Amino acid sequence: MRVNRLALAAVAILTAALSTACSGGSDEPSGEAASQSAAPAGPVKLTYWTWVPNMDKIVAVWNQAHPDIQVTVSKQAGGDDAAAKFLTAAKAGNPPDLVQAEYQMLPSFVAADAVADLKAETAQAKAEFGEGVWGLVTLGTDAVYAVPQDSGPMMLYYRKDLFEKYGIEVPKTWDEYAEAARTVHKKDPKVFLGTFSSKDPGWFAGLSQQAGAQWWSISGDAWRVAVNDEATTKVASYWGGLVKEGVIDGMPYFTPEWNKALNDGKLLTWPSAVWGPGVLSSNAPKAAGKWAVAPLPQWNAGENHSGFWGGSSTAVAAKSPNKAAAATFATWLNTDPQALGLLIKEGAVYPASAKGAALMTEAPDYFSNQPDFWKQAADIGATARGFTFGPNVNVTYNAYRDAFDKAVADKSDFAAAVQGMQDATVADMRKSGFTLAQ
Amino acid sequence: MRSTKTGARAGRAGHAGRAGAVPYLFLAPAMALFTLFMALPIGYTIYLSLRRTRVSGLGLGKGARTEVFAGLANYAAAVGDGELWAGWLRVLGYGALVLALMLGLALVFALMLDTAHVRLARLTRISIFLPYAVPGVAATLMWGFLYLPSLSPLGEHSFLSADLVTFSMANVAVWGGTGFNMLVLYTNLRAVPREYYEAARIDGASELGIALRIKIPILVPSITLTTVFSVIATVQVFTEPTTLRPLTNTISSTWSPLMKVYRDAFVTGDLYSAAATSIVIAGISLVLSFGFLRVVKNHAFGES
Incomplete structure (x- = not known):
């Protein structure tokens, strides 16, 4: 039965x-x-690849107000994999309509003919953004390849309590930073002022920008590649010297070991970007309220410069059948006050638009001890300088990881690693047939 | 006599003729699957390996990037790249370690479990086999955390330093693979008629003697088989180094040949040279595994 x-x-x-x-x-x-x-007459359906947390909630607000343009969010992992995935999808002919594009990857997308020119659709939005960040989406050409979303001006995060404990001042110059590194390590050999990460080329690029580097530039109809310029070599040699001396650690960021060191107070500073609080609060929850921010140390006393680490834009796929609708959404998302408010609150994004930055008033929970956090960030952000990214950043960044992995492990010459990045970049561009200026 | 012979021959020919399409019909599903899932992808890979993109000017904007025929340039670059051969060397060292340790341990465990005196045989067998059920990525992450000095309960040793990283990776592979190979050998041993051992014991052989002179010779074909499988798996090593790479700066993005293929295809975006390199790797692993089979054929299978 x-x-x-x-x-x-x-x-x-x-x-x-x-x-x-x-x-x-x-x-x-x-x-x-x-x-x-x-x-x-029917609604236009758009897909959107992004890794901003809670983007589905923000998009829901748009969908409610715009029944004729319905956006569906597809959550991505972010980083280099996301870029590779988009390029592959574009090549296969089925890309999403909208995609989150990190500034350094945008030239690769443009070179692969994967993103559309939005010049006509974004004519009004242009006024909302500063010149520096707008340059990152035009690549110095007449076209506009994306709408800027967030930016990552760099600043120095430091453990306020432990600075007092070890009796060091907040370093104003990189020389003072080096001195502080020696002092701290001498007082407790298990503690480091900071670490040099061979896994984060974007971080190194930001530090080089601060020093005035220009890795790529366009002169006439040719690319000029100068990854090994004077500024970059100076930055590399500085960190290489400290790593060799043993006063700066060589563990990469975003690893379990790094989290532990942050939590245990074994690392006292992190030169990072404005999005740092999100990382610190999830990776080092124990140290909440003990960190503070200051401008990056300067190369020459009295100077006031910073660089960018990360930041991304919203691009429209060249193969999208609904480019105009997609551009309308991208503009709304990154310039409308309501959308910006949601991006800040739900997505923990530091908006690139001037209007958005003005909306940042309440300090992040993790920095409740520093009520002027966003004012500091805005002041520092105004001093940040970027550079044009080239069409094969992925090759350069991969060369960074391999060369600096080795240089950190062997404590060998960091300037040679920079030369390795330059050689790999030039060789790849030459092989592909790019016109290079000498 | 002659007439019957020709008759028979004619009959046979007629029979084959009548069979006609039937054998092909039986073969069709296998051939179709082979064509769809093996021949076509391989063909496409070969096609890709003969092409490359050519950029003009700044490479920005429409039509700046075209796909052109490259001849054998990708192969020349793949074979001429020192990193690929350095990768092979690293994998060779790693493979020798893994093969010797893993198969050696598998053989010892199988022989021990097969002796009459062992207790808790079932439990032991399962606990040796169990790591094989853990997915490679999970196993590598677990070991990876054990290897990190500040998190490890194993003390402040730098298991991921340049000197030790190969051994640490081999350890993960041995941990995961021994159980499977042991089970293959053990199952073979259980199929051996017990009379052989009785006869040997009556002749005064010790357990060790039985193992060395009867069991191992009987096992040679399965040892050969497990070796070939392990050689192929080692040549394709990818999961362990790729998963450990974010944790340490001693593993480069081209540590093993397959990692180089992955990097070319998905990190630096050059599908064409990745295709050429994979064809080269496939060729080398074919040579390695068939070469090994050829060398041991006479001993293993008694063929001439």
């Missing part, structure tokens, strides 16, 4: 499954027909 009943149940389930499958099948053509006949 039991077997029979089981069999019956199985048959019932199968039948149900089959009938729904069939009805699903029969539904589809009619639905398609409907959308085809009503194409001009």
